[in-house]
Amino acid sequence: MKTANRLTPYMFMAPAALIMAIALLYPLGYMVWGSFRDWNPSQTIGEAEFVGLKNYITLWGDPNFRESLGVTLRFAFFVVTFEMVIGVGLALLLDRNIRGMSVLRTLFILPMMIAPVVVGLMWRYMYHPTVGTFNRTLDGLGLGKIDWLGQHALTSVIIADIWQWTPFIFILALAALQSLPRSALEAARIDGATAWQQVWHIKLPLMMPVLIVTGLLRLIDAFKVLEVILVMTEGGPGLSTEILALRISRTATEFRELGVAAAMSNYLLILLLGLTLAMFAFTRWQEARARRVRAAAEEDL
Amino acid sequence: MSQSHQKQNPAFYAVIACLVFMAVGPVALMFINSFKLDVDIISGTGGLLFLPTIQNYETALCDVLWYELDHLDFCSLKFGGAFINSLIIALISTALTLVIGCMGAYALVRFRFMGRDTVSLTTLMVRMVPPAVLLVPVFGLWNNEFCLDKDGLLGGLIRDAFGGRGDVCLAGTHSGIILIYVAMNLPFVIWILQSFIVQVPRSLEEAARVDGAGPFQVFFLVVLPLIKPGLAAAAIFTFRIAWNEYLLASALSDRNTKTVPILIVNNMSEFNVEWGVIMATGMLLAIPPIIFTLLASRQIITGMTAGAVKG
Incomplete structure (x- = not known):
């Protein structure tokens, strides 16, 4: 009889650990190392000159970088806020026993599954100043045309992202709603709470833990968006839609300043690390609280 | 909160119809436009009244079609090759990610x-790393460090077999892109599968062990079949990322290993966009994920909720 010995877990873990070490952790360390150097693509990292914190300091004083950081933060903030409000609202509205709910959910997740490149392509067509669907409709209605990807580029990009990712929030909020304890809702109904009171005082507070995690997940993902914006506006006009991810890729490929791009990546990474830690701390705190509540309930018995 | 199944406010159905239209509308629009000639798209007359043509698809797939095209002198868009590259990369990286x-x-x-x-x-931590952050180090490493010396034994063999002058590097090969995709998707897959494996009753594994199965047999013959729904969800998510990813692929691929997203972006950035052909290529890229969504939406939703609710 072969039994699991002490080496077994390591054998199961080894391939995953090896690949992540080689292709994720080592590159991240390499990036941190490179961010202290004046490095261009034709040099290997050993040939690049060590410049200390210069890249970070230059970036901090660079108005273009600040603009780009501002655009990123604005994009993430508006996208997550609108998606949470619309997604949770729809979940509360559609949480009923209707036929064909599974078909509906299937149709709703479609936008998420399609390639960001293709999403950008569709929206770029729809926003097109002359042949695009929106302006043609506005024209047909006798209203003026709107310069979607020009003057209102950031708004247009945000709308496209809301279209693609609201379903994500919707599905998770719906799942949270449907797993709420029936007894609490039943009690509220018997006590004569109106639909609004049920939503405000029972459903939303009970859903809150899942909603916060969902929101943080979405926020982390909002910083990863790149392809949709690249295809729609290429960061323009000017810097109006140039989010950090796009700026990193342009600094590396167009301006050929790998060191600066690495320093920028590091700033982004620190930002995301903070968010991830916040999410982690929140779930831990949530679990601890749930445990305390359970312990208290057992003592009462 | 009415408990009746069908009696709902008509306004409610209007809202649902409106939502479905918003969710599916853009995709349907692209689908319709991919069957239109550029003239029809730009003149915009008729909306649904046009003569559907598969000419755009023919132009896109010209390098793999077996017959000559009349409307095309030269096949500039190597879509077929890119599609095959995308397939190879997405399928192999999905399989590897799942097993590992x-x-x-x-x-x-x-x-x-x-x-x-x-x-x-x-x-848990590396899950949040965006592809853009990996761009610089991966570009540097794959081009300069993850190489086999051309004078070495293995490097020399590969160079003789495939040609080329310098050292044999990971950049520009399918394996190079596959490696980074596997690494990128692993944290997510591990995270999501944990919540499925926890649910497998321990007694089953113990019973198998008493019957004399080794740890690997227990894993492959007892545990794996029980977490099939989780595997399906993880597979779809991994495939979706590997199939749709643009940035890292564009940094790592060369002329022969281009994937479909790169091809689409390259054709978009040109001044005069051929909308019909672009829509056709976009549609071809979107079809596999759409098929998966329609076939396995239940698994996708389970996977999504398992991933988020179990932080």
């Missing part, structure tokens, strides 16, 4: 070993 990921997830769930907490925490 579920082994890792199993170890994290079922065993207590030294370094387990570190591995688990690291996995």
Whole structure:
């Protein structure tokens, strides 16, 4: 009889650990190392000159970088806020026993599954100043045309992202709603709470833990968006839609300043690390609280 | 909160119809436009009244069609080749990620070993790394460090077989792109599969062990079949990322290993966009994920909720 010995877990873990070490952790360390150097693509990292914190300091004083950081933060903030409000609202509205709910959910997740490149392509067509669907409709209605990807580029990009990712929030909020304890809702109904009171005082507070995690997940993902914006506006006009991810890729490929791009990546990474830690701390705190509540309930018995 | 099944406010159905229209509308629009000639798209007359043509698809797939096209002198768009590259890269990286990921997830769930907490925490942390952050180091490493010396034994063999002058590097090969995709998707797959493996009753595994199965047999013959829904969800998510990813592929691929997203972006950035052909290529890229969504939406939703609710 072969039994699991002490080496077994390591054998199961080894391939995953090896690949992540080689292709994720080592590159991240390499990036941190490179961010202290004046490095261009034709040099290997050993040939690049060590410049200390210069890249970070230059970036901090660079108005273009600040603009780009501002655009990123604005994009993430508006996208997550609108998606949470619309997604949770729809979940509360559609949480009923209707036929064909599974078909509906299937149709709703479609936008998420399609390639960001293709999403950008569709929206770029729809926003097109002359042949695009929106302006043609506005024209047909006798209203003026709107310069979607020009003057209102950031708004247009945000709308496209809301279209693609609201379903994500919707599905998770719906799942949270449907797993709420029936007894609490039943009690509220018997006590004569109106639909609004049920939503405000029972459903939303009970859903809150899942909603916060969902929101943080979405926020982390909002910083990863790149392809949709690249295809729609290429960061323009000017810097109006140039989010950090796009700026990193342009600094590396167009301006050929790998060191600066690495320093920028590091700033982004620190930002995301903070968010991830916040999410982690929140779930831990949530679990601890749930445990305390359970312990208290057992003592009462 | 009415409990009746069908009697709802008509306004409610209007809202649903409106939502469905908003969700599917843009995709349908692209689908319709991919069958239109550029003239029809730009003149915009008629909306649905046009003569559908597959000419755009023919132009896109000209390098793999077996017959000559009348409307095209020269096949500039190598879509067929890119499609095959995308398929190879997405399928192999999905398969590898799944196998390696579920082994890792199993170890994290079922065993207590030294370094387990570190591995688990690291996995959780690297999940948030955006592809853009990996761009610079991956470009540098894959081009300069992950290379075999051309004078070495293995490097020399590969160079003789495939040609080329310099050292044999990972950049520009399918394996190079596959490696980074596997690494990028592993944290997510491990995370999502953990919540499925926890649910497998331990007694089943113990019974198999008493019957004389080794740990690997237990894993492959008992645990894996029980977490099929989780595997399906993880597979779809991994495939979706590998199939749709643009940035890292564009940094790592060369002329022969281009994937479809790169091709589409390259054709978009040109001044005069051929909308019909672009829409056709976009549609071809979107079809596999759409098929998966229609076939396995239940698994996708389970996977999504398992991933988020179990932080």
